Amino acid sequence: MEVLLFGIAKDIVGKPSFRFEGEDAPPSSVSELKKRMKAAFPELERLSSLAVAVNSEYAEDGQSLKQGDEIALIPPVSGG
Amino acid sequence: MKQKTTIEIVDQIDVSQVYGELSHPHSGGVCVFVGSVREFTQNEQVMALEFETYKAMALKEMAKIADAASQKWTLNRVVLRHAIGKKEVGEPVVVVGASSAHRDACFEACRFLIDTLKERVPIWKKEIFKNKSVWVSATP
Incomplete structure (x- = not known):
């Protein structure tokens, strides 16, 4: 499972995407994804907010994730 | 016929384009907001801004904002356009x-468009100062 990264999240992780691989199952929900990303990259905790997009739509914490979804971390937006 | 709604993410903005896109025979008012690179942020001199986006999602969110505005007000044309990449001081x-029949609707809609864009659209701005660069609003 791949997670797209932008803005400060990309800088914190150090690359434009992060892949869950190996023996652990990939996160099955938005909240689990956030928890595991924050555990792996504690600096994500410092952000004012952290949202997740699933298939390019904002997703609620309870939403489940499945193989093939396009997933992205959305740090605080600052367009305009 | 021109499209009712224009949604774009571009490398460079040409502000002279927008009047043609918004003008409409049934519109008596056209209201536009242009955001540009400001030289000072809290007394610190900004050299440039750098924008990046999650484009597929940003275009979807911008289209939703245009739809929401068209539900709230009777609008003949709507434009949302954002630039990405490095932008120098003064650049749009x-x-x-x-645009709408009378000015109230387009004034209110214009404010809604920019305020909601800033709240929801996945675009990120980095302020580049002389000796550092900072992602805007990222941390409290």
Whole structure:
């Protein structure tokens, strides 16, 4: 499972995407994804907010994730 | 016929384009907001801004904002356009606007368009100072 990264999240992780691989199952929900990303990259905790997009739509914490979804971390937006 | 709604993410904004896109025979008012690169942030001199986006999602969110505005007000045309990449002081980075029969609707819609864009659209801005660069609003 791949997670797209932008803005400060990309800088914190150090690359434009992060892949869950190996023996652990990939996160099955938005909240689990956030928890595991924050555990792996504690600096994500410092952000004012952290949202997740699933298939390019904002997703609620309870939403489940499945193989093939396009997933992205959305740090605080600052367009305009 | 021109499209009712214009949604774009571009490398460079040409502000002279927007009047043609918003003008409409049934519109008596056209209201436009242009956001540009400001030289000072809290007394610190900004050299440039750098914008990046999650484009597929940003275009979807911008289209939703245009739809929401068209539900709230009777609009003949709506434009939301944002630039990405490195922008120097004075350059336009975002242009939004609406046209309507009378001015109240387009003034209110224009404010809604830019405020909601800033809240929801996945675009990120980095301020580049002389000796550092900072992602805007990222941390409290």
